[in-house]
Each structure stands twice: as C-alpha cells, then as structure tokens.
Amino acid sequence: MPMKISFLVSLFEAALLWDFAGAAIFMYARPGYMDFDRLLSAFRHTTVLTLCCILSFYWNGLYDFRIARSFRDFGPRLFRSFGLAFILLAVYYAFLAAVEVPSGRAFGISLLAIVSVLLPSRSLWYALMRHALRS
Secondary structure (H helix, E strand, O other): OHHHHHHHHHHHHHHHHHHHHHHHHHHHOOOOOOOHHHHHHHHHHHHHHHHHHHHHHHHOOOOOOOOOOOHHHHHHHHHHHHHHHHHHHHHHHHHOOOOOOOOHHHHHHHHHHHHHHHHHHHHHHHHHHHHHHHO
16 A cells, blocks of 8 residues: 555656646746747756656655655755755766757746755655544
C-alpha cells in the first residue's frame, strides 16, 4: 500500500510541476507572437525540467515516506534535490548544445512556480497522512 501512495504522489506532483513550469516557460521564455516553435520549445524545456526534478526527488528519498516522514524531514531533502536537479539540467544542456537554454527569467519563474506548488501540495499530503493515521 505505501508503494501505491508514493507512486500516486509522484504522478500528482509530476503533473503539477509540468503544468506550472510549462506555463511559466511558455509565458516568459520569448516575448512576441505565439507560434508552433515556441510551443514546442516550452514543451521540451518543461519536460526536461520536470523529469530532472522528479528524478532528483526520487533519488533523495522524497517519495519514500519511511525516509521523509514529516514536512520537517522533507524540507532539507527538498533543497538537496534542487541541487541535484540543477546538476542534471546542467549536464543535459551541456551535452545537447543544439538545445537552447531558456531565458533566466523564464527559468527562475518556473522554479519559483515549482516551489510554490510543491510545498503546499506536499504539506497537504502530510496532513492527510497524519489524519489517516489518527483515524
């Protein structure tokens, strides 16, 4: 049962991260008119950013609720996870030179969107789990 819950949490968070990071990158990456190339670029950058975040969250044990038992345990691991996500993104953009890095403003806003979505959703999960254990 815990494996199913952690898998559902990872899917839910991946969907949230992808949605909010994609909106931030699409809106702030390149000013001007909307075209299909801009949409594909935002999709690519959003997917890479989301995958790097999800992988780093998994490697740091954020989806194992035996390791990150509470929001207090989650916080320090989250910052370590962002460090690993930055390393994964740097490796991706270093080896795929044909892919342009999104503008700093879009990238910063997408990371801010990730944090502003991830913290409330994870605190909600911990509150629900705490309530389920008391019942």
